[in-house]
Amino acid sequence: MTRMTQWLTDPNPTSRHQARIGQVWLAWIRLRRNPLAITGLTIILILFAMAAFAPLFATQDPTTQDLTQRLLPPGTRGHWLGTDDFGRDIWSRIVHGARITLYIVALVALTAPALGLLIGTVAGYFGGLVDTTLMRITDIFLAFPRLILALALVAVLGPGIFNAVLAIALTAWPPYARVARAETLTVRSSDYIAAVRLQGAGSARIIWGHVMPMCLPSVIIRVTLDMAGVILIAAGLGFLGLGAQPPLPEWGLMISSGRKFLFEQWWVATMPGLAIFIVSLGFNLLGDGLRDVLDPRSAAR
Amino acid sequence: MTDYIEIQDLSVTFDAKGRKVKAVEGVSLCVDKHKSYGLVGESGSGKSTILRAICGLAPITGGTIKIGGEALPSPRGKSFSARVQMVFQDPYASLHPRHTIDRTLSEPLMIHGIGDTDSRVMKALDDVGLPKSFRFRYPHQLSGGQRQRVAIARALMLQPEILLLDEPTSALDASVQAEVLNLLTRLREERGLTFLMVSHDLAVIDHICDDILVMQHGRAVEELSREDLASARISTVYARSLFDASADRLLG
Numbered sequence: 091m092t093r094m095t096q097w098l099t100d101p102n103p104t105s106r107h108q109a110r111i112g113q114v115w116l117a118w119i120r121l122r123r124n125p126l127a128i129t130g131l132t133i134i135l136i137l138f139a140m141a142a143f144a145p146l147f148a149t150q151d152p153t154t155q156d157l158t159q160r161l162l163p164p165g166t167r168g169h170w171l172g173t174d175d176f177g178r179d180i181w182s183r184i185v186h187g188a189r190i191t192l193y194i195v196a197l198v199a200l201t202a203p204a205l206g207l208l209i210g211t212v213a214g215y216f217g218g219l220v221d222t223t224l225m226r227i228t229d230i231f232l233a234f235p236r237l238i239l240a241l242a243l244v245a246v247l248g249p250g251i252f253n254a255v256l257a258i259a260l261t262a263w264p265p266y267a268r269v270a271r272a273e274t275l276t277v278r279s280s281d282y283i284a285a286v287r288l289q290g291a292g293s294a295r296i297i298w299g300h301v302m303p304m305c306l307p308s309v310i311i312r313v314t315l316d317m318a319g320v321i322l323i324a325a326g327l328g329f330l331g332l333g334a335q336p337p338l339p340e341w342g343l344m345i346s347s348g349r350k351f352l353f354e355q356w357w358v359a360t361m362p363g364l365a366i367f368i369v370s371l372g373f374n375l376l377g378d379g380l381r382d383v384l385d386p387r388s389a390a391r
Numbered sequence: 392m393t394d395y396i397e398i399q400d401l402s403v404t405f406d407a408k409g410r411k412v413k414a415v416e417g418v419s420l421c422v423d424k425h426k427s428y429g430l431v432g433e434s435g436s437g438k439s440t441i442l443r444a445i446c447g448l449a450p451i452t453g454g455t456i457k458i459g460g461e462a463l464p465s466p467r468g469k470s471f472s473a474r475v476q477m478v479f480q481d482p483y484a485s486l487h488p489r490h491t492i493d494r495t496l497s498e499p500l501m502i503h504g505i506g507d508t509d510s511r512v513m514k515a516l517d518d519v520g521l522p523k524s525f526r527f528r529y530p531h532q533l534s535g536g537q538r539q540r541v542a543i544a545r546a547l548m549l550q551p552e553i554l555l556l557d558e559p560t561s562a563l564d565a566s567v568q569a570e571v572l573n574l575l576t577r578l579r580e581e582r583g584l585t586f587l588m589v590s591h592d593l594a595v596i597d598h599i600c601d602d603i604l605v606m607q608h609g610r611a612v613e614e615l616s617r618e619d620l621a622s623a624r625i626s627t628v629y630a631r632s633l634f635d636a637s638a639d640r641l642l643g
Contacts, residue, residue, distance in 0.1 A: 101528070101532065102524035102525065102527070102528065103527040103528070104524075104527065105527060106491065106493060106494075106527060108527065109491050109493075109527035109528070109529070113529070280484055281479040281480075281481060281484040281485035282484065282485055282486055282487040282488075284446075284448055284477075284479070284485075285477070285479060285485055285542075285545065286487075286498060287448075288446050288448075288467075288472060288476065288477055289472050289476075289498065289499040289502055289503075289545075289548075289549065290467075290468065290469035290471075290472035290473075290499075290502050290503065291498070291502050295502065299498075300487055300490075303487075303489045303490075304488075304489065
């Protein structure tokens with residue numbers, strides 16, 4: 091172990107790999123000092139584990155109906171979080187729902203920031219007409235309330251998880267474009283960009299290799315802080331019947347189906363609601379911690 | 392010997408929100424091959440702007456710049472990069488904070504499709520007096536003087552003929568300043584480089600340059616040779632005041 095850490099913190103790395111892994115290691119050490127961020131990370135890792143090994147965690151099949159067992163309260167034998175109106179085990183459904191939630195989160199986290207980063211850096215780097223055009227398009231997207239725009243897109247594309255993800259991604263990118271553009275404006279007139287331009291580098295190389303790495307930290311922070319919102323919008327679309335379709339155990343859909351019994355059988359809607367709350371909290375805590383680690387202005391360099 | 396860098400009547404005007412700011416007005420200068428030419432003046436006198444104009448980083452509104460008898464293409468293009476390189480003033484701002492030294496030095500080779508990266512990077516580090524073990528460090532793991540050495544190594548990666556030096560030592564401690572100046576002098580002798588150097592410090596310019604142009608408010612005030620400076624043959628009041636300000640270090 092000590093030889094491993096020695097290798098990681100070697101001030102004179104002998105390869106590109108070692109230098110990069112060493113930087114990641116230092117970032118991890120900074121993150122480790124922040125207990126709240128570690129709490130958030132733990133929650134998210136548990137979510138990952140639940141999604142990956144859902145059949146092991148689940149006590150029942152999430153879609154098997156048993157009308158003799160319907161609406162059992164939490165603490166019943168074999169159903170420690172109770173059952174819903176079709177007699178399905180709520181715990182098992184939440185565990186399997188983690189897969190859907192992660193699927194949505196992962197797809198949105200990969201597509202929306204990539205689009206936003208590209209548009210923001212291109213707008214910021216070129217400036218002038220390109221900037222004006224791209225930023226006005228961004229403004230138009232920002233002017234719509236996100237859920238309404240997502241609703242309209244899903245209504246056109248048809249309901250389903252994939253279309254919900256597409257709708258969320260198409261509505262989520264403008265803030266990233268704004269953040270990336272702001273970072274690009276501070277970076278583009280710096281000497282290191284002038285130096286690489288002077289070496290004959292083209293715009294694509296400069297944007298990809300030199301501008302984007304500087305924008306990435308603030309975008310990543312923004313993504314983790316937005317993940318809670320993404321989960322909520324996905325749940326909202328599910329709640330309205332436009333996201334995941336029954337009998338899929340999507341958390342928003344589960345809340346929606348529990349609405350009818352909210353006063354008598356509160357657990358049907360509350361348990362998936364708690365799951366959404368905990369996961370959103372996890373992402374927010376991690377995002378806050380990452381800000382301390384990744385933000386070049388706060389980190390000692 | 393013919394003039395190598397030839398600047399005729401150069402004017403640079405920045406457009407600051409509708410207001411025209413004349414940074415350089417009608418400056419002419421000539422630099423012979425393998426010589427070292429200095430631009431001196433206070434802050435805002437337009438000396439750095441001339442270097443940036445040569446590189447195409449500042450808007451030229453009048454006059455011509457020729458290198459080796461040819462007018463410069465616009466945009467400057469790769470053949471220009473292989474001939475002219477620049478070392479920036481602030482070594483803390485001129486190296487990409489998220490690239491290793493190795494990446495910074497091999498980038499110009501990649502852009503120009505030059506192979507043999509490993510040995511060239513090693514040799515470049517060696518040439519500027521940095522240990523080879525620094526190759527995969529990040530800029531924040533280096534001191535100011537070491538960073539400036541990396542910046543010089545980067546400028547030399549493409550083996551240019553002309554090096555533009557924008558106050559290469561003003562951000563450094565006095566002792567480190569001397570080291571970097573000696574390094575520059577040695578590299579110029581070894582490689583037959585032509586220097587065009589900007590500084591506000593006559594002592595630094597005197598250490599390196601053969602000819603000097605004194606500038607004020609974007610205009611050329613007086614051109615001096617090293618002999619003029621040594622025997623204090625200075626005709627204009629402004630150049631005299633600059634000379635007096637650093638005379639103790641010049642004669643020491």
